[in-house]
Amino acid sequence: MAKRGGYILHIDSTCEGRKPHLLTCLDALSGYVLYSQKIGGENEAELTVAFQRVKALFGIPFCIVPDMGIGINNATAIVFPGIPQVICHFHLLRDIGKDLFEAEHRKLQQELSRKKIYARLRYQLKVQEESIGNKKKAQELFLGLKNQNELSPLQLMQGILYGYLLALKSHENTGDGYGFPFDRPKVHYYYKIIEVYKQIEQLELKKFSWEDQEKGRLYQIKDVLRKVVNDKSLRRIVKTLEKKMTLFDELRQIMRIALPDEKNGLNDSGKIENPSQLDEMEKKLRTYVQKLKSVANKNPLESKPVTGVIEQLEKYWDKIFAKPITINKGNIEKIIIPQRTNNLSEQFYRRLKQLFRRLHGRHHVGKDLLFLPEEIALIENLKNKDYINDLLRSLDRLAEEFAQLDVDSAEVPFEKEKIDLFVPQKIINALKTFKPMEYVAYFIKNYANLHATG
Helix, strand or coil, X not given: CCCCCCCCXXXXXXXXXXXXXXXEEEECCCCCEEEEEEXXXXXXXXXXXXXXXXXXXXXXXCCEECCCCHHHHHHHHHHCCCCCECCCHHHHHHHHHHHHHHHHHHHHHHHHHHCCHHHHHHHHHHHHHHHHCCHHXXXXXXXXXXXXXXXXXXXXXXXXXXXXXXHHHHCCCCCCCCCCCCCCHHHHHHHHHHHHHHHHHHHHHCCCCCCHHHHHHHHHXXXXXXXXXXXXXXXXXHHHHHHHHHHHHHHHHHHCCCCCCCCCHHHCCCCCCCHHHHHHHHHHHHHHHHHHHHHHHHCHHHCHHHHHHHHHHXXXXXXXXXXXXXXXXXXXXXXXXXXXXXXXXXXXXXXXXHHHHHHHCCCCCHHHHHHCCHHHHHHHHHHCHXXXXXXXXXXXXXXXXXXXXXXXXXXXXXXXXXXXHCXXXXXXXXXXXXXXXXXXXXXXXXXXXXXXXX
């Protein structure tokens, strides 16, 4: 790290349910996992102690990239006062989007569910598969629609209607892999319903020798969709969503992160590559904030979410713009722009959990995080050639290094607390047949009989 001129500290923690958190500190310049520790939660007291150890081991970082957790931010301010912090732009945008239009998106989802649109369309899909023969034949027919000359009128219409139903099913949870609010699956689903409905209307106007069965199926599908298309309250919800989504997407474009149609998903670290782009972003963001204030002033009664966006941006303004860092490596100066997201930590946790799942095949990895030693995160460094060269010189020395460890004196934090955190499986099984009132009634009856005979 000294060879690189210092380090940039990325901080995050992960957990499952009520189990302890695994805190990790990574260096963005080297890619090393510097430190890992189990903590009860992201509370300021435990985090302060942990960061003091990091400071003692590695010194003062150039800057810090945490998530938006209050505990982490408070603890870093205590241990590393005056050190620049770069708030994760992805997390900031996500929180802003949720504040801006999560309520409307949830309402849209609830209205669609209330109309039972998902169940009704899935039923139509299943019926269509059965009318064609089975699911495999239906899919083959759909895939063969391009060869229209080889199909009968009945097969053609069956394949088209089946294609519509497949399109609707595929849009139930569509997106670019970022999650809400970057992906708005229910809005896209609504748009797809409108699109299919209009096409079915056009299909009706075509002069076509309909089979009665397929004509009836078309009307049934259209009737299901009509309940959504003609609902005025849904239109109002979507119209409100569109206005707020436009504001949010404009902010995404300004901050150049998690952009629509990008394929990086959760691995997107942003598109700022030089200081001039950073300055340009700051200017555009100032103009954007003024625009939001104008919107809020025009509609004071409906401006609360917009005001919340303004407050978020102004609160974290200094942490949004990571100034370039000049690093001296010998006689060479190098300018580095810190990453604007905490994806380095997020990607690490995804790899770690994926490793656990590959080992045992279970989705939940809470027990792994609980019982494995807190140093488990350091294993990630063995994939880094520079780490091997700097610390071990060769993997051949790994067994020798481990042999020097005092295993008996090592403790697994929180291991002694497992009784409080878990209920044994045999107890869980017994609880399934737990009937206390029957136990009491049986006891009273036998107690009375015993005294009567005595």
